[in-house]
Amino acid sequence: MAAEKLTNVELESIRLLDSKARTVPSETIANFDLEEDVSTPFGPMHVIAHGDRRLPAIVTYHDIGLNSTSCFQSFFNYPDMQAVMKSFCVYHLNALGQQESALTLPLGLGTVQDIPAAEYVYPSMDQLAEMILPVVDHFKIKTFIGLGVGAGANVLSRFALLYPGRVDALVLINGNVTQAGWIEWGYQKWNAWYLKSGMMTSGVEEYLLWHWFGNKTMETNYDLVHVYSEYIKSLNPVNLGHFVSTYIKRTDLGITRELDPMKKSSAKNFSCPVMLVGGDNSPHLDDTVEMNGRLDPTNSTWMKFECGGMILEEAPGKLSEALRLFLQGMGYATWRYPAQQMPSV
Numbered sequence: 001m002a003a004e005k006l007t008n009v010e011l012e013s014i015r016l017l018d019s020k021a022r023t024v025p026s027e028t029i030a031n032f033d034l035e036e037d038v039s040t041p042f043g044p045m046h047v048i049a050h051g052d053r054r055l056p057a058i059v060t061y062h063d064i065g066l067n068s069t070s071c072f073q074s075f076f077n078y079p080d081m082q083a084v085m086k087s088f089c090v091y092h093l094n095a096l097g098q099q100e101s102a103l104t105l106p107l108g109l110g111t112v113q114d115i116p117a118a119e120y121v122y123p124s125m126d127q128l129a130e131m132i133l134p135v136v137d138h139f140k141i142k143t144f145i146g147l148g149v150g151a152g153a154n155v156l157s158r159f160a161l162l163y164p165g166r167v168d169a170l171v172l173i174n175g176n177v178t179q180a181g182w183i184e185w186g187y188q189k190w191n192a193w194y195l196k197s198g199m200m201t202s203g204v205e206e207y208l209l210w211h212w213f214g215n216k217t218m219e220t221n222y223d224l225v226h227v228y229s230e231y232i233k234s235l236n237p238v239n240l241g242h243f244v245s246t247y248i249k250r251t252d253l254g255i256t257r258e259l260d261p262m263k264k265s266s267a268k269n270f271s272c273p274v275m276l277v278g279g280d281n282s283p284h285l286d287d288t289v290e291m292n293g294r295l296d297p298t299n300s301t302w303m304k305f306e307c308g309g310m311i312l313e314e315a316p317g318k319l320s321e322a323l324r325l326f327l328q329g330m331g332y333a334t335w336r337y338p339a340q341q342m343p344s345v
Contacts, residue, residue, distance in 0.1 A: 038138045040131040042123040043109040046099040047135060050076070051089035056168075056332065057144040058090045059136065061152030063174070064243055065208045067099050068092030070231060071149055075312035080320040087333060091144070093135060095128060095155070097239035104238045122242035125151075125250045129158035136166065145327070149173045149312070150211075150284065151247045157270075161253065164271040169330055171323060173277045173311050176287035177255060177294055180248040188248040195241030205232050216281040217308030224313060255294050264296075274300040275326045277319065282309035301326070 033051065037044040048068050062071035072092055076085060084090075097105045106120040123131065132155070136144060145168050146156035153172040160167040180188070191204045209218055209225060209232075218225050258267035274295055278288035285304070292302040303322055307314035 038135045040134045042127055042131055043096050045096065045131055045135050046094040046102070047139075048092040048094075049089060049139070050092075051085060053089050053139065055087060055089045057136075057139075057141045058084070058088045059132070059141070059144045059146050059156070060090065060092045061132075061146070061148040061155050062092075062095065062098070063150030063152055063212070064247055065212065065232070065235065065240060066149075068094050069100065070228075071152075072147075072312065075316050075319070078316040078320055080317060080324075083324060084320070084327070087327075088145075091135075091139065091141070093132065095152075095243055096123060096131070097236070098243060100234070102236055102239055104236060105242055117238075120242075122246050125154060125246055126158055126162075128155045128246070129162060132156075132159045133163065133166075142166070143168045145169045145171065147171045147173075148175070150176075151243070154247075154250060154253075157253055160270055160272060161255070161268070167272050169273045169275070169326070170270065171275045171277070171326065172291075173319075174279075174282060174284040174288065174309060175276050175291050176284065177253045177291040178287070179250055179252050185248050188244050192241045192245040192248070195237040195244060197241075198237055200232065200235065200237045204237075205229065208232060210283060212310050213314075214279070214281050214283045214308040217310065217314065221308075221314070224310070228310075253294075257294050257296060269294075269296050270299070272299070273326075273330060275322070276300060276302045277311060277322070278302070278304050279307045279309050279311050279314070280304055281307065282311070284309060 034047075034049040034053075036047050036049075038047055046068075060068060060072050062068055069092075075081060076090060097103075104117075105122065106115050106117060109115075143166055146160065148154070148156040148170070150173070153170075153175040156167075156170060157172065157175065157177075160170055187207055191207055194201050194204055209228065212228060213221070213225060255269045256267050257269070258264045276288055276292055276295065278285045282288075288302065288304075292300070295302075305311060305315040305318050311319055
């Protein structure tokens, strides 16, 4: 049999494209409905809102080293979260001076603008919580569901204790109830000193990555960790240093679990439902265990996922499902996209 003659085929229609590296989203390209600086007694709070403002409100608060975009945008863009986005208006709060492109504190603070930088005092954790009240009043939010991560969970917890009538529920990721331990205080004290001096050292970068992810994720999920390693380069070190200093000076929340019905009404604790979430390999897992031990078991739930500390990035599917069921259990109607109608985000 004669061998078949092969002809050359020109693959003119095929082009090789380099895959785009993943990056942390930027506020400048974020798809949001409203962006506003709201005046408070301690300075303006930068707020980004998504959704119909006639719908029930979810208020978010980010962790140290992050802002509303780097902490929450990917999670709220996750396909399964579109059910929540259709049913709520989400208000993302940025701690003072932590938003993208923020001026170095104390610049840009209005009436306190002329305070020398060396004399400027950043708000305490309780004062950061107080800053939320004029924001929710500004947007005419009567009550809201709080979603906080790390330091943001602590701020929202304080607000819920100060103004229990304004919070319908809390979702606390890597939440903590105690003051900083000696090891955390020591590391963060040095970090804050370098940051306030305008230096983002390699030691600070390593600590931030550990704080966000934990050791196991840093060793096994290189791509995700690399994204946030690059993101760190965009942070304002002085402003972050102020936030870190405030966080390590936090006081104990002072809540106690009281099972005696006669004493329960006088015990300090949350009056709203609480969903507390931790990661199996999170560096903050013990903090969530401690906090869970102080919560009222009749209105709280503790959940642990198989992931590190960045739960919104590492386990968005499990967290979105848990959040949806938590909201439905409170009587909120959330619907879910059929698989064939899943929207693109």
